[in-house]
Amino acid sequence: MMGNVLVVHGGGPTAVINASLYGVIEEAKACGVEKVYAAMGGSEGILKEDFLDLLQFSKERLKLLLTTPATAIGSSRYALEQEDYDAMPRIFAKYDIKYVLLNGGNGTMDTCGKIYAACKASGVTVVGIPKTIDNDIAITDHTPGFGSAARYIAATTAEVGVDVKSLPIHVCVIEAMGRNAGWITAASALARRNPGDAPHLIYLPERVFSEDEFLEDVKRLYEEKGGVVVVASEGLKGADGEPIVPPIFKQGRATYYGDVSAHLANLIIRRLGIKARSEKPGICGRASIAWQSPVDQDEAVLAGREALRAAMDGVGGVMIGFIRDETEDGSYRIHTERIPIEKVMMYERTVPENYINQRGNDVTQEFVDWCRPLIGPELREFIDFHDERKKLETNKFITSKGEDAI
């Protein structure tokens, strides 16, 4: 008897957690596992012994996992106590669970490490599957979930960009998720096809936000273009380390802030007298299947499969990570590695300095080159007759010069 598998999801959803779950299930089937239990509703599901065997569902139903956002088995932000960890070996033994896979971000990897420690003696193998749109997990080149969030923000910024360009009467500030790490915000740069394309300004939480420089940049671009697109992280902070949005109210120990995008739009109206508006797609971004990156989907499935394999190999206390290969032709390729969980527990990886430009209002080409393969196929091409006309004129100019030369 090889024992059963248990999968647990933790924290906020992405567009591809379910794809990793699909990978786990497929690999478990291939290995002859009898039951793949899901802990329904996250880690609380373990304590409540609320388990559902996913192998009882048809191949057809399971395939929907690849294109279902959120988490099909639920999730939670429940913080486990020591007594919860202590209770687990007994629960796992009761259901003959020998392999436990935890899918989540930094917090979940911490939980993963603790369950590993609590269950080591009882022969249960515990493995982590990385997942976060924020891309802030250490060591792995990137995390499943990020590529799709990146594709969403890039595609959406490109669409908003042509909208604003075609009726150039305002500045449009788009707010991107990622409170401490600006990876998603940075990925909006992938919207650009041609010089001058949106986004025109990008502000990451890794840099101190300067209101004066921001207004200076917006004013200059507005005078040049009429329509300006700004992408700003929800977590922008000033020199004092405090959010740039003043707190709107306090309740108990929590302080509530307004939205960065609305705050910046108001600032533009008030200080520059320029029309401005804000868009905050928020959860719409992390739940978008239309903009799911096929590369991200594939890699999420792979992470699920590899986690199951590591567990079967008896290698616990690790998280599956992606290592980018150096290839001869520079093409994109990764392999997975089993990363000791203590190396990733509770560490938050932010965007490094070499990915941000000097003024702190854009990313570097180095970032774009790193990010490009993760978002999948090239974005749709749009037509704009202002540009087409310019191309015609350039061609005519070249032709007539050529003819003159003859």
Added chain:
Amino acid sequence: MMGNVLVVHGGGPTAVINASLYGVIEEAKACGVEKVYAAMGGSEGILKEDFLDLLQFSKERLKLLLTTPATAIGSSRYALEQEDYDAMPRIFAKYDIKYVLLNGGNGTMDTCGKIYAACKASGVTVVGIPKTIDNDIAITDHTPGFGSAARYIAATTAEVGVDVKSLPIHVCVIEAMGRNAGWITAASALARRNPGDAPHLIYLPERVFSEDEFLEDVKRLYEEKGGVVVVASEGLKGADGEPIVPPIFKQGRATYYGDVSAHLANLIIRRLGIKARSEKPGICGRASIAWQSPVDQDEAVLAGREALRAAMDGVGGVMIGFIRDETEDGSYRIHTERIPIEKVMMYERTVPENYINQRGNDVTQEFVDWCRPLIGPELREFIDFHDERKKLETNKFITSKGEDAI
């Protein structure tokens, strides 16, 4: 010589204005028109004589119009003066323009009527093509642009719905565009596949918003579900006819308000002590090609073709409208009609009472039936194992009862 065509775009973009432009171009080609001029940058382009002949571009480039959001020839909110109208006959004569097509919403149809009046004597035929995501133009069953905005909000609400359901810890308020007409807000109801699906509450600007009833509804649903999705119009007003969001600042004659979604989320936190967040996709919605409705795209092309045909027939002063046919099998079919422009000029069509439920927190089945065909193919199916388990249990229950009976 049959004379040339001029196309002018007015007001805010949709996902399918360019599809109408494509229809105009294709029909003009079929009719042997020599030049199809675009007024670059909207009605100001007429006065500046900034015309670009679109027939000089390849079929391949022009086809991109079908899937390019915004307006590929630009647009404006420029208000024409009487002297501007007076100048037009001379400009049109100079370029041998005999047919003028204006694509826009209520305001543009007003302009269309005025250009028609100014040019009637000079033998120029002026025809309107309806366009607005807001769906607030009179007489026509619906407007090109609405179906795609409706598909976007429905699909997005469905995705946010599964996200919130899978980590049910908060109320999520999505803001929909349409300040005075709640058509887009209402279309979020199309997100539902099964009873209990998001959106759980829908608030249209046609009804006076009651804060107390809202909080009562949210509280009840939160206690029942844990995760609640609300869709609210950006234009919600109280009993006094004023926006429900208190003004945040004034500048000159303009008053600036915060976002309805953020306001409602804060209200939920403050008054109910329940975690809440807001999403405001805004322009991301009207510019989305991923969620463009194929029905809307086809109809937009049709509207463009029919406008060109009306112009060729010498029938000016009309707007192309859609009339829904009664069919024997109840299937969806429309035909176009040429609607006298004075019947649609500056009239704003809002959502009728029979499309809103009594409490004013949802739409009726009548609305859903009316709206369903406009958004195109059925939305993607998602899988949720909480639901799958319920189905299994129901099946087992039925089976065992059946066996008992035997």
